[in-house]
Amino acid sequence: MSARRPIWPCERRWAATRARIARPSGNGPLGNGLIANGRSTIIDTDIRGRSGLVAQADLDGPEAIFPDDFVWGAATAAYQIEGAAAEDGRGPSIWDTFSRTPGKVAGGDTGDVACDHYHRYAEDVALMRELGLRAYRFSVSWPRVQPDGRGVLNVAGLDFYDRLVDELLTAGITPYVTLYHWDLPQALEDAGGWPNRDTAYRFADYARAVHERLGDRVRTWTTLNEPWVAAFLGYAAGIHAPGRTSPADAFRAAHHLLLGHGLAAADLRSAGAKELALVLNLAPVRTPLNGARAADPADAAAARLVDGLMNRQFLDPALRGSYPDDVLAVVERHAGLGHIRVGDLDVINQPIELLGINYYSPSVVSYGPGEPANPSFPGTENVRFEPAAGPTTAMGWSIDPTGLSALLIRLSREYPDVGLMVTENGAAFDDRVQGDRVPDPDRLAYLEGHLRAAHTAIRAGADLRGYLVWSLLDNFEWAEGYRARFGIVYIDYETQRRLPKDSALWYRDVIRRNGVL
Numbered sequence: 173m174s175a176r177r178p179i180w181p182c183e184r185r186w187a188a189t190r191a192r193i194a195r196p197s198g199n200g201p202l203g204n205g206l207i208a209n210g211r212s213t214i215i216d217t218d219i220r221g222r223s224g225l226v227a228q229a230d231l232d233g234p235e236a237i238f239p240d241d242f243v244w245g246a247a248t249a250a251y252q253i254e255g256a257a258a259e260d261g262r263g264p265s266i267w268d269t270f271s272r273t274p275g276k277v278a279g280g281d282t283g284d285v286a287c288d289h290y291h292r293y294a295e296d297v298a299l300m301r302e303l304g305l306r307a308y309r310f311s312v313s314w315p316r317v318q319p320d321g322r323g324v325l326n327v328a329g330l331d332f333y334d335r336l337v338d339e340l341l342t343a344g345i346t347p348y349v350t351l352y353h354w355d356l357p358q359a360l361e362d363a364g365g366w367p368n369r370d371t372a373y374r375f376a377d378y379a380r381a382v383h384e385r386l387g388d389r390v391r392t393w394t395t396l397n398e399p400w401v402a403a404f405l406g407y408a409a410g411i412h413a414p415g416r417t418s419p420a421d422a423f424r425a426a427h428h429l430l431l432g433h434g435l436a437a438a439d440l441r442s443a444g445a446k447e448l449a450l451v452l453n454l455a456p457v458r459t460p461l462n463g464a465r466a467a468d469p470a471d472a473a474a475a476r477l478v479d480g481l482m483n484r485q486f487l488d489p490a491l492r493g494s495y496p497d498d499v500l501a502v503v504e505r506h507a508g509l510g511h512i513r514v515g516d517l518d519v520i521n522q523p524i525e526l527l528g529i530n531y532y533s534p535s536v537v538s539y540g541p542g543e544p545a546n547p548s549f550p551g552t553e554n555v556r557f558e559p560a561a562g563p564t565t566a567m568g569w570s571i572d573p574t575g576l577s578a579l580l581i582r583l584s585r586e587y588p589d590v591g592l593m594v595t596e597n598g599a600a601f602d603d604r605v606q607g608d609r610v611p612d613p614d615r616l617a618y619l620e621g622h623l624r625a626a627h628t629a630i631r632a633g634a635d636l637r638g639y640l641v642w643s644l645l646d647n648f649e650w651a652e653g654y655r656a657r658f659g660i661v662y663i664d665y666e667t668q669r670r671l672p673k674d675s676a677l678w679y680r681d682v683i684r685r686n687g688v689l
């Protein structure tokens with residue numbers, strides 16, 4: 173892997189970075205990246221679960237100009253925007269089934285129509301062009317191109333993505349394809365879903381078919397979006413499709429998702445794919461320091477456990493070819509290890525060029541004697557998941573850009589061979605149309621803070637190559653339905669009118685200037 177990039181930028185810049193890393197001064201508040209003396213103090217939990225100061229940087233400096241070739245764009249996902257759920261031969265996905273199950277999605281919303289992007293893609297690409305986007309990350313709907321998840325391909329489905337890619341290229345926008353953003357064909361769920369090993373092989377077949385059709389024009393191929401969410405919200409907590417509540421199934425699903433990633437990455441590489449990527453939802457897992465200089469050891473152990481389940485369970489197999497011991501112990505307790513076969517980790521550990529990071533919020537946990545396990549994190553008995561502190565978004569997620577800097581710096585140190593891209597970052601707020609405008613100062617501030625944080629990480633040596641806002645459009649926010657608006661473009665779901673919010677116009681200027689002034 174390292175042969176691809178013999179000189180890691182961090183190696184050159186690390187000395188300078190180290191100079192910025194200091195012990196806490198004691199006069200600023202500690203914990204969770206609070207501002208100390210006009211500078212931002214970035215606190216993180218290290219690999220051993222210790223909290224400490226990672227870096228000090230000017231998050232709110234006057235100017236944050238990015239490298240010349242920095243990629244600016246936005247992201248979406250098929251089920252969240254396309255609609256046309258029963259058109260042109262598309263088969264049902266687990267999200268069609270789940271959203272039709274009473275009580276599963278707020279407001280009984282479904283993706284049947286969504287943003288009608290299937291029919292309005294040309295208008296949407298024109299909008300992207302007006303906003304100056306250089307890159308667009310979208311996902312391909314597996315059941316649209318292979319209705320049963322195996323066998324016969326639906327040519328009309330592939331034609332849609334063909335048209336979309338051509339439209340993007342004509343507009344000068346680079347397509348970033350994600351092959352799996354959670355919409356498993358229902359037929360495969362009926363055959364056992366991701367806990368069934370066979371699904372990984374079916375995924376690789378499907379990936380090859382899509383690449384065969386688009387590979388001449390698409391350079392960057394992402395296998396999976398957020399396998400943690402697919403496995404643990406889908407099969408353990410049951411709050412996402414398919415809605416199962418079995419920790420054993422979730423751990424098996426996680427492994428088979430990783431296996432599917434490896435199989436597909438290997439196949440696409442031999443088919444000539446130029447750039448391969450995996451997108452993970454990652455976050456620093458912090459402890460409440462409560463004014464102390466170091467984390468309480470019991471809190472640190474809790475943080476390490478959650479860090480293992482959320483971050484290292486995916487990072488280590490994909491980028492190092494091994495499961496961390498502490499994660500494996502939890503897997504074994506819930507699911508045994510029989511599903512992890514000899515050779516699997518070699519398959520999973522394919523060289524990839526890009527790690528996509530979806531970052532929204534840090535997690536904060538502490539030792540909580542007697543706490544039951546969090547259903548999304550089997551194995552976390554005696555861990556307290558702290559409520560979000562400080563300002564939050566409409567999702568109730570805490571707003572903390574220092575988590576992004578800390579995460580990017582950590583990834584660059586611990587997994588130095590892979591390039592980084594922020595493939596999702598953004599926020600839901602209660603937007604209101606006012607005349608022809610949608611003033612969204614909170615989102616604008618969120619984005620600006622995170623861009624400055626990303627810039628801080630680059631200055632500290634992180635090999636960050638791009639930033640994609642989540643999301644281009646308001647859309648179907650999974651179990652939240654349409655009530656959570658993440659778009660920089662407002663959607664009036666009655667009329668399907670698109671209206672760029674103030675943040676979109678601001679983002680256009682950011683792209684023009686290649687940074688934040």
Ligand code: FCB
Nearest residue numbers: 249397398453530642649
């Ligand atoms: C991520 C998902 C994306 C969207 C955002 C808010 O976990 O990848 O589809 O729902 O969260």
